[in-house]
Amino acid sequence: MTALSPADRTGVIEEARAALDAFLDGLNSHDMEQWTATLHFPQIRVHEGAVTVWQTAEEYLKESQDDLTALLASGWRRSGWLEVGYPQVSAEQVHATVRFGRYDAGGGLLGVFDSVYVVTREEGRWGVLARIGFDSGTDAQA
Template identity: 45%
Template sequence: MSDSLDAAMAALDAYMDGLNRGDEAAVNAACNFPHVRLAGGKVAVWHDRGDYRLDDFRARAGEGWARSQWDERTPIHVGADKVHLKVAFSRYKADGTLIGRFETIYIVTRQDGRWGIQARSSFAS
């Protein structure tokens, strides 16, 4: 099962790297679709690769967002084709000021042989 966990962690790394570079295609490539996000009392669904827009992320990331980082990535369940992770991440302004730290559950799946983030339930806005 460690191969599944390694693959899930690689998907999380690819997502965060793409996000911090402002690379929308890389962020979409790190996800599996349909992709679901539960946060702020709302459910968002992106049905197809390419539907996830960084402009939407930036609108909710916080004033002056410049980058994010993982603070915790703890496996909850690890299976052959799906991994549940308890994660925490922080968002920062360019000057290093913390915008906020958020706890989230990520579900990373393998679809057609490729691993990607499928769903998130977050306390982030």
Template identity: 35%
Template sequence: MQTNHALDAADRGAIQALCNAVLDDFMTALNAHDAAGMDACMHFPHTRFAGRSIKVYQAAGDNPMDLFSRLQAEDGWSYSRWESREVIQHNVDKTHVALSYTRFRADHSIIGVYESLYIMTRVEGRWGIHARSSFGP
């Protein structure tokens, strides 16, 4: 396996902090039902692997606007929370983040805990989520 020794632990920590800031904004937008805010955290085209489907969103606004009502109708979703986020591979412009999140109902009961892999990239100096692969629905 080839590694990039130019990036030390301090660089990993800095990249983790930058990615966490984007992920925090993404989760805040999701919980606020703010599709435009979620889009602002992504780079396009954006690829999402979930279940057995692969979706590519070519531009901001392509994510279906019924996302929030679907989640509520399917299992009573009210909000989500990150459980873990760890940069597992990185260079100065691309990062693989292994993460998990929990979905909750309004009464704070747990719907499920899901593991995902996000690919985050730095494009024109801005970090964003470029692809998501999730074991969640």
């Protein structure tokens, strides 16, 4: 693997950040197809002591609708980045450390989550390949 120049690293981070923002916009739209379009497959999620792998977008759409329904039922309406870091960057893959908050319709904080997102460029398109995270609690410092 060739080291990136500072300018190339900055460009890759900007592209990966745009993919992360599209991911969050898709989630916040409450539109499963828009959200799924920001992912790469197989999609991997490590959470709550479990590993889930969805092989295809169709599988993800089918199996994740209930998760979105439960999230909405909890009072959640949107999520927002609190912190995003980029400890590992290559031309085709970025590991982003993120802290995000979940908010209710009035803007009240429901929870804070720390995660690592693996963002990859596949066939010229950046998307989220994997998410590893946990609930940091609502009293975590943003």
